[in-house]
Amino acid sequence: MKKALWMVPVAAAGVAAARRAGATRHSDDRAGDRWLTVTVNRPTADVRQDGKLPDALQRLAEEIDVRVRPAPGDRGTELAARFKEPVSAVSTSVPGRLAGRDPRQELRRALRDAKALLEAGEVLRPDAPPTTRPTPGGKLIELLGRRSGGEGVL
Template identity: 45%
Template sequence: MGRIARMTGVAVASAAGAVAARALRVRRRESWPRAAGADPRPGRWQVVTVDRAPGEVLPDGRWAEPLRRLGNAVQVEVRPAPGCRGTELAARPRAGATPAGLAAHTAGDDPGRPIRAALRQAKQLAETGEVLRADRPAMDRAGPRG
């Protein structure tokens, strides 16, 4: 096979790859939400795995404080994690309760953000006993630099 034939083959393969990539990109764009903040799956479950037994995740059968703050706006479920690796804690917005119940907690266009934050905080409370905070920068601390 000559040099020109190889170059032609490479050019044809590159063009075919570009056409396929463009077709995939266009198909993905069509599945994007049309309006800002419009979730194509509004009742989607948010799930965290807690490295504790269900009794420790729900002491006395009560939800952790971060989940109680959301009130009746969310539906919460607890189930064993796959492979006996703790407990899965899942939450999703209730139908019709999202605007009223979560509006006060929502920052920005993402209505799932307060649910994710509450699940993350509930996991931290169950595993460590406190909600963990990021360390302050060195300039904010008292001492020779601050």
């Protein structure tokens, strides 16, 4: 019982920190000026060859601004993208994100795919499910995996 008592203030502090971080994140999203960035372990010249975007970002080229610059500390290249037009609040709401209608999910996926293509030469995907029969834990993991696939985080 004594071991469980220390968890109450820790949980309360965690909830308060998450609320503060969430409020900051949502105010940044409303500005419509948020850059989504990945660091690619390649020289800048390899990232934007012949002035063209990586193939994964090319299909969104009309809708996004892309910025390519050296990463701090000579650690590769920063590849950043954002939408030219602000994203609607309805599509970025929690129901919109859970339903997969948030256009930022597609941009995040395109950035991850571009990074994988530039670094490894291919986008790696799992071949088969880890189990042959669905289990309750596996269903939960699948749900969380679908959610994180578009957002980048759970």
